[in-house]
Amino acid sequence: MQPVFRMQDVARTYRVGDVEVRALDGVDLALWPGEFVVLLGPSGSGKSTLLNLLGGLDTPTRGSVWYEDHDLATGDDASLTRYRREHVGFVFQFFNLLPSLTAEENVALVTEIAASPMPPREALALVGMAGRATHFPAQLSGGEQQRVAIARAIAKRPDVLLCDEPTGSLDAATGRLVLAALARANRELGTITAVITHNAAIAAMGDRVLRMSSGRVVEERRNAVRASADELAW
């Protein structure tokens, strides 16, 4: 079996004023088909930078990033946009739903530009939000908004689902609902799912857990059994 993502000796430095910040420093990583990966680490450990590189939002200062035969390290804006459009689903900490569109329309916004999407209603049903399809974001709770965001991310049947602190602005009970929706999408659609979080409790859900610190992957472990979302407590 071939890895879907391959990262080799990846470094990413930023310049903030006169200070050079080394966000990633020599990361090697492979992601495999159907995997659920949890990236753990404190603020500033480099996990968001890693996710941005995987998502084609950013390019490394050094090293190579490959998604199958797509070179993500040297891609220009147009090719990275196409990559995101065709292969990636994003879930954000603050949901980032468009306030002027209903839940269903937020999903449709993405399915309209996708090659072989599922119907928006079906995606909402997958996250248990079919009953709220005609509600605007302002009429939904935080957890509901995040589930709509997950529906929006999975509706185009992406090859990879990248989630940046998906439960970061939710309470525990709501967070579990959201994580259950992610796990279901991973299970039923076989989408590679990468979740970054500083919440160690979520680690039990993953096939694999990567712990990051100071721009490096400092620990990698594999869970023999994946916990279900409702078994988690924090």
Next chain:
Amino acid sequence: MRTLRRVLVRDLVRLGAQAATAALVVACGVAVLAGMFGTWQALERAQREFYAGARFADVFASATRAPLAVERELAAVAGVAAVHARVVLDVVLDVAGVAEPVTARLVGVRADGRHALNAVVLRAGRMPAPRSASEAVASEAFAQANALAPGSEVRAVIAGRLQRVTIVGIGLSPEFIYEIAPGSVVPDPRHFGILWMDEHAVASAAGREGAFNDVAIALAPGARADGVIAAVDGVLARYGGRGAFARDDHASHRYISDEIAQNRVSATWLPAVFFAVAAFLVAVTLVRLTALQRMQIGTLRAFGYTRGEVVRHYVAFAAAIVAAGGAAGFLAGAWLGFALTRLYRDYYHFPSLDFAVDARLAAVVAGALLVVGVAGAAGAAVRVARLAPAEAMRAPVPPAYRAGRLLPALPASLRMIARGIARRPLAAAASAVGFAVGLALLVVGFYFRDALEVLLHTQFEVIQREDVEVAFREGVGPQAVHALARMPGVTRVEGERVEPIRVLSGHRSKRTVLVGVAPGAELRRLLDRSGRSVALPLDGALMSAQLARLIAVRPGDEVDATLLDGTQRTVRLRVAGLVDDWTGTALWADIAVVDRASGIGPRLTGARLRADPGALPALYAALKETPGLAGVSLREANLATFRAILDRSFAVSVAIDIAFAGLIAFGLVYNGARVALAERATELATLRVLGFTRGETAGLLLGEQATLTLVAVPLGLALGTGLAAWFAARLSTDLYRVPFVMTGATLGLAVAVTLACAIVSGALVGWRVRRFDLIAVLKARE
């Protein structure tokens, strides 16, 4: 408070482009207001001062020949304060350097130049010596156009003899501020001018010794012109009185007064449009700023700044924009005012016409700026004042949208645009209306050019078919046609008989002329409304459609025409049809009808000539030496003068229209797009992350503005067309008419110009999508 001022300065810098756009629109409004208001004031002042200083008369009359003793009779009429009787004679001149014959009006003056009325103001040289038949003062415009100075000579056929006349002075008169030849619409100072000569010399040249043929009358304070006119007509009836008229019918006065009135209107509504758009832009910018700075406002209030201090801080933002725009606009307005008055000096000849930056102008501009500032800042000030410190510290409530019933059929992206507009209907409407007004301004600007092109073409290429039109000083027999036909190169001559009349229908009457046209005439076409030639009836007359409107006459009606030739004969004429002409308010009839009406048999007052183009110089030379001619009018020269005036004034006004309309379109779209960008940065960045291309994202960013712009286009075209029709109706007077024409090319050009400005400003903002830092935008919670 010093720190707060620093915040203000930095906000202004940060929102620089938006603040500058608003300031620029303010500047346009102030420039137009200062320039036009100042010009209007300057024209009014110049007219008032000249009229008062040179004692411009109130009532005017001419007669065939009245003994000088009648002057005293006129002075005795109740309501008359002063009378000035004189002889006026039109002659043909030969001016060095001008191939064509030139028409001059000789006006008799006293040697001391001191008249009770219509005094000549000397600009150079001196008045003619007493009883000198060879000295004249030339009108300034005429002198300038023909490079005449004291000492120059012109030649004129006076009293049957070719005489040399020396120009001894250059002068101005309140009667000839706008110096146009009789029947003309635009001044042609190269071919028409005024020569003031000794009153005895003119009387003798006209064969009017001891008599006068023209009189100017001043009214006593409180006297009514109507009563005096009736009495004067009564006195002059025996002497071939042509019907007295008040200032309102005096050509020069009418043109100036109409121009002043139009300036007053332009000085009001044009700046108002700009100020409305400017206030809107300031309001939008400021409301956006206060929305983005809710937390800052809350923090300031939490620190103990009073409500008033915080409100003042944001009002100062509006004040800075308005003040900057006002200062720049005032300078531009002063420049515009000086330029406009300079332009006016070419057409209106006052002793002084000066644009003045005075306290009144400054007060008007300051008042306008205050209104714009208050209107622009009020909304934001109220919001800031209402914001409780605690509320300001909380995250803003997500904006609420409504579903809308018709939207489900649209793609999600278009639904976003539709809901964005629906959420702020007032701002959207204001933006669309503003854009429509800008477009309409441009349509109107282009319309005037089109209208005058049509007027030029119809008048000089369709209606007038002659090369030369001559006027005889006294009526001549029909055989005069044969003499003209023998002149060099003449291929066709058509005699004409023009008689001044008063036409009466019911209680409405109007002084005008009855034109007798030779049967089978080809050199002057009479056209109906649809541009087809109308045949002259054997009996009855054709009436100018404008005259028919003025005196409420319809085809088939009968009117009474009283000849103002001294006989006062009245004939009844059936109006067989209407003629849509562009100037004057004449009646036309077969020349035999006019001959019969006059009761004195066949006579000609003028003729139209067509000549071989190669022989025109020889024909001109011969006409200069032909005795008995009161005037020569040349179609080509008239057309060239008209075209030169149009090209000159339209080059400037169309450029200004384009700049103004473009700025409005640019400002509205730019501002709207910047607001959308600021409010929806996270949304748009999300779209980019989700795989929307830069183009698609920019499309959603600019979609609202694009939609509003497209909605505004038909609105602007309708408004512009309506305004053009309104102007056509408003500007159509008995002097001339402005046709209403609206071509697809004009509408298309106006749309193209405004859309181009909108697209450029949209592209400038859309370009920012490229610079989005996707990661940063997503990390920051609004």
